[in-house]
Amino acid sequence: MIKTMRVPSTPRRRQAASALLALGAMLSAGACSVANSGPETSSGGAAANTVRIVLPEEPPTLEPCDASLTATGRVTRANITEALTERDPGTGRLQPALATEWKQDSPTEWTFTLRPGVKFHDGTAFDAKAAAFSIDRTVGSEIDCNVDGYVFGGIELTATAVDDTTLKVKTAKPDPILPLRLSFVEIVPATTSATGKVREPVGTGPYKIAKWDTGRSLRLERHAGYWGKAPEFAAAEYVWRAEGSIRAAMVKSDEADVAIGLAPEDGAGDSAVQYPNNETSYLRIDATKAPLNDIRVRQAINYAIDRDGLVASVFAGLGKPAGQLVPEGVTGHSSAVQAWPHDMAQAKKLVAEAKAAGVPTDTPIKIIGRNGIYPKAAEAMEVVQNSLIEAGLKVEIEMLDVNAWLEYLLRPFPKNLGPTLLQAQHGNQAGDAAFTMGQIYGSKGAQSSYGTSELDSMIAAAEQASGEERQTAFAKALEHQSKDVVRDAVLAHMTGILALSPRVTYKPNAATNDEMRLADMHPAG
Template sequence: MKKVKGFSIVLVLATLLLLLQACSTGSTGDKEKEKGTGSDSAMGEGGVLKIVRLSDATGLDPHFITDIPSANVVHGKVYETLVAFDKEGEIQPRLAEEWEQVDDLTWKFTLHEGIKFHDGTPFNAEAVKVTFDRLLDPATGSPQREKLGMISEIIVEDDTHVTLKLSEPYAPLLSILASNEGSILSPKSIKETADQLAVHPVGTGPFVFDSWKSGQQITLKKNEDYWGEKVKVDAVEFKVVPEDSTRLAMVESGEAHISDQVPVTEIDRIESSDALNLTRTEGLAVEYVGFNTTKAPFDNVKVRQAVSYAIEREAIIKGVYNNVGTLANVAMSPQVFGYSKNVEAYPYDVNKAKTLLKEAGFEKGIKVKLLTSDRKERINMAEVIQSQLKGIGVEVEIEVLEYGSYIEQIDGQEHQMFIGGWGNATGDGDYNQYNLFHSASIGPPGNHFYYQNPVVDKLIEQGRVETDPAKRLVIYEEAMQIEMDDAVYVPIRNYEHLAVYNNDVKNFRLDASNYLIIEQAQVK
């Protein structure tokens, strides 16, 4: 039996956590020191932190958020979790002041007293139960349900003690409770205005939701009654600015402070500017080309394999991404527990690709549609792939959609082939494997390949309940090898997250999940 106030020694994230945030430079760096702009004394309290981004959020209800850009607005800002990752990637108390793992199936949490939601409702054990009951109720229809589906019962002992009973052991429980999916919502909002949570979030966090002008701006205000250390800015604005050059110009001129979506083509400009600074963080996300395995011609494994052989991945890393990030071999970052270097992606082999197409009955070629969101690098990648596949007789039509429309299309199974990415929010391989490849996650939860393989399902389920780290690694390697043999996707890039900021902002950081951590941020 373990009782802890800090990091639980239950398997969670094992070896990963030493690296989780190691590469984040936050808002300090040699360039800044050289300019003499590193003094916090120039920064007071108050002011509005302005963040410009490519796309708007798709929704603000944690039980329905499935993308990092949307979660970034509310996670750790409007909403809080029972436990949370610190700067070093270790699990620390947040709304729970301590926890106890009684056995493999029983977790007891002691909650902080005196905390209130933004609507004045008390935070207590009942609020935890109401939140998780809603998430786990099939009638809610949450795409996040299976991520915490191992919770079989939430027991309210009293106002400050709640017990989670599991139906089976779940090694990375604390890591998922620390993620957006573990957000604790106002029980009053759930009972009275649940249909409004997507546009009006109500949590306990250091920021209070203020307004959302769809397609334009989301504004959060300082929570003057926050139970912990109060933020130093009066408000934060997330402004939607689709044009890359405009976002950069706004940060450079001081019209905005931060942009967390930086075109790799602008790195030289940023590094040569006296007004701009760049922060780089080795990420937990992976970018890939995915196939809808249920739609012709990609319901044929030989066609998927042929395309896999025909994509020259190294050329994309160098030519499209300017060597930002590293070449991926699987749909799991090397920084995530469960990764294996032993699974090899398909090598570039045009002749092999042509042979497979012939065997599949497409010797005369085929026409396919490649879907991508409107990020500049992904459009460029699509054009490179279009050129590469032309060499084996595959004619590619590129469809570029605004991010929200892109998500709607892949959620609705309307695509053939797509450029996607998966941002791991826990550092554990289950977050990749279950959400991307398990048949229970088909559609909005993350399996946009619409892939079903009973053997893979079983392996992923074994990985969830296994408590021996070494055995989990073996299980995930076997699952990833089958997925590669089935050519479900083409791994392209392990992310490196970038953010550009000016000299008028201090004390923020970009973490390995690509969340902006702004609770200590100050602006001039």
């Protein structure tokens, strides 16, 4: 699933996002067979040195500066292109990649020491000039990079090559997590276009693009000149099928080795592997319109929803009831913010109190849902609708396809709307609450329907803090949001399913949806 919530909010970027999503939704209607070639074959007829992956959608592009789009990043990141730094999804620690070390010289200046002897796929040398160019192309150009809006959000910086292996980066304001932000800047040669996006990039990664047969398949081959340890599979072949049941069947029939984005009912059977997928489902409450502008009504919505029942029934047990968008393992997570308890009596009481105080609780509230945002998305909203009606509210549902739904997700929102609840999902793959709080809860956030000056101040202060102070500051902001603002109804931390062939060993993690590293896949046996 493309993480559309990460798209910046300017009109031009909104149009670009819609175009990308529309292209990503165009799926091949051909047969399910996956062709492979190679000198070695397994008993099932597949090339033993090729790993075969079936995706829900064709990547809209492999443009490196759009690698924060899930459909692009899961193919590009750490496979074709690499960044200066990388985050370990298990520990959250930042690790060297194309930079071997870094230090903060002042609150606004950083020095990065780059890995020597690295070459791009075209044979040109990776150096500080290429790193500076890639940063400027991603953050300072006019090509509307998705990474720019999602990761940097208006931060001003300059990158300068001191010598071949030394890079200096200066920011206009102190930024304690700059090395983390740079883990999203994929490095490309300085010969890459700086005025337009590229579909097939040149990188430093362990794999290079061999052939992209649009609408049918994409093949990557191992880069013989890779600077690091060579991955075990010589090649990877990607195909895409919209139906989860078909993707699962392809693994079971030995037509694919890995199938992602599955639901329990897709029938993966013994090949199914569950993993925490970094996503949190929630309802964004438009707290600017009655009756949702009364905090008692927003609290009632949270009390009315039976999260345990929702996870157990609709999500088939694949998930965990949640109370915040920042999950465990992400800087800023607050252990004090728990999922709201299911208390229908309290929900009814709060709605009655609001009604007695003159709040128009009989005003129809519309749930804006998105088809396919996660398995059984419509059923989940029907469960919510029934609960809110029982609490004393009037609720309707409108399910939309992704492009129409985007109009409600991002500023500027459609005009003349009544009170709405937006079905949404958020993943924080970067590991820091800064990538959640501003855009989701800030008064002017790209996805925010409501904010307060007090919460804005708390977010701004947390963004300038570092270490334990940063953790504490963001946690307090989340606690304030949950208690005093109640801008949303968080539902569940989700669990993903992929199907895995017995000929491949692979351990998915919280980053798998966004960054599927081929080097982590190994032939079984």
